[in-house]
Amino acid sequence: MSNTLTTTMTGTDLSMDTNLKDETGGVSLWKDAFRRLLKNKMAVIGGTFLLLEILLAIATPWIAPYDFEAQNLELWVEAPSALHWFGTDTLGRDLFTRVLYGGRISLMVGILASLVSVAIGVTYGAISGYLGGRVDSLMMRIVDVLYALPFIFLVIILMVYFGRNIYLLFVALGMTQWLTMARIVRGQVISLKEKEFVQAATSMGVRKSTIIFKHLIPNCLGPVIVFMTLTVPTVILEEAFLSFLGLGVQAPMASWGTLISNGVEVMEIRSTVLLFPAMALGLTLFSLNFLGDGLRDALDPKGAKD
C-alpha cells in the first residue's frame, strides 16, 4: 500500500529516506548516549569496577572465606597474610570478609536510598514545575522549609519513632536527599514545558499526567541520572556517619562506614585495618564520580562531537 503511494510522490525528502543507514529500527537517544559513554575510558573503568563490586556484593554469602562474625581473639589486628588477605580486625575477625559484607550494606544503602530520593524528587519536582503558579510556589516553599531542617534531626526522629531497621534507613536517607533532586527536575520541567512538543501535546488534548510522565520526565532523566551517581556516594557517607553515631548499621553487621571508624581506633598499631575499607569506599566513590562525569557528557547532546 505504501509503495504505490510513495511512488506517486516526488521530492528530495523521500530520496533522503533511503540514505539512512539504519534499515531495521531507529537509534534512540539512549543508545546513542551509551555509544558515547563507551568512548570515555575513565567512565568505562568506573562502570566496570562498580559492576564488579555489585556482583561481589550479591555473591558475598557464597564467596566470603569466613563468617563475618566469627571471632578469634588470638588473631588481634593481624597483618595481611595468605589466610587473611586483608588481615584481621580488633576482634580477630577476617577483614576481607567484613569488607565484602560491608560493601553489601553500603552499596545497598547507596543505591536504594538514591532510588527513593529519585522517585520522590522527580515526581514532586515534575508536578511542581509543570503546574506552576501558586501550586509551584507552595510546593517549593515546603522544600525550602525541609532544607532548613537539619537532616540528621529528621533521621533521628524517624529512627526513634519507627525503630532501628536497615530498610527504614534507606527510606530515611532517601527522604532527606530528594530535595535537591526535586529542584533540579523542577528547573528542567519549567524549561521543557515551553518546548513545542509539550505544547503540541497540550493542544492535542493529551492528559496532564500523560504529559508529565511521557514527555517531561523522560526528557529530564539525563540530569537526574547524573545527579543520582553523585547522590549514591553522599548517601554512603551519610550512612557511615549515622553508623558512627550508632543510628545506622548495628554490630556485628558492618558497613564500610563502621569498618572505617573501627579502623581509626587501631590506626597507629595496624594501619591496614583502616586502609582496606577506606580504599574500598574511596575507589567506589571515584568510580561513581567518573561514571557520573561520563554520563553527563554522554547525555548532553550539545557536548556531542559525533
Place this chain on the structure above:
Amino acid sequence: MSTTVLSVQNLKVHYPVRKGFLNFSERKFLKAVDGVTIELAKGETLGLVGESGCGKSSLGRAIIRLNKPTAGHVQINGVDFLALKGEKLRRARTDIQMIFQDPYGSLDPRMTVHEILSEPLQAHLKLSRKEMDLRIRQALARVSLRDRALKKYPHEFSGGQRQRIAIARALVLEPKILIADEPVSSLDVSVQAEILNLLKEIKDDLGLSMIFIAHNLSVVKYISDRIAVMYLGKIVEIGDRQSLYQSPQHPYTQALVSAVPIPDPKLERTRQRIAVTGELPSPMNPPKGCAFNTRCPLAVDRCREQAPALETFSDGRWVSCFEVEKKKAAN
C-alpha cells in the same frame, strides 16, 4: 463554502508586563492581539500575514487555547470554545489541531514516530492495537512517508520529513480546523513547496478549514483563499486573495504587496516599491490613534488622534483606514 466552522470575535491577548521593584509601579500590558474578529468557513484557508511581533502567532495560539485570551469569544461549530474547562476542553481539542513552526522542537526527541502518532489516538479513543496501527499507517501514508519510519526517532529525519510527521500527527484525529503556525518558514525553499502542496492536497481531500500563519506573502498567496493582514495586534485589511493582491487598499498592505519580488527579471526591474520607513513601534507602547500612523505615508492629523475601525470596503473586503474610507466616500 458558507457554513462557518470557526468564529473569533473581538479576541484580545494582553500579556501582563512586570515593571519596577516588587510590582509596586503601575501594571502594563503588552497588547499582542487587540480585538481581532475573523470567521472561517468550512473548507476555507485564511492566510494571516504580518511582520514579526504583530501578534499573528499569539492569535493562533489563543484560538487553540495555548495562550489565555484576555477577552473575546471563540466559537467552534457554534460551541463556545473559551468557556470549556477540564475534561470537556480536552475532548473538544480533537476538532482543532495545530502545526508548529519548528519541526525540530515540536516532536518529542525520545519518542519513535509510532509513539508520536499514537499519542493523540490514545488520549481520545479506545482503539484496539490493530485499529490504532491502521490509523497510524493511513496518516503516515497521507504525508507520503514509508511504514519503516514508524520505528525511527525524530532526529533521524530531515526538517521536511519531520514537518510531515507533525502534519500526520495533526491529522490523525481527523480535526475540522487546522492552525498552521508558519509551518514552512524554517524549511528549505525546495522543501517549502513540497509541504505547501501537501497541505493543500490534504486540506482539499479532507475538507479541512485552515488558518495559515506566515510572514512570507508569496507562500500565503499560494495557499490561501482569503488573506488577513495584521499590524500591531489588529487586522488592518482582510479580503479575497486575488483582489487583495491586485488592489491592496490599506497603505500597509500596499507596502507589503509591493515588497514581493516578481520572478521575472524584466518586470522585477520595473517594480515600484513602497518603502515603509521607521521601526515597528513596541506593542507595549502603541502609538495613539491608528497603529500605523508613525510609518504611514498618508497619515494626517486625524490618524494620530483616532483609531479607524475595520469597515467594509467592497464585497468581502474590510479595511481599517480613514484615507481609504474617504476615497470610498468620494466615489
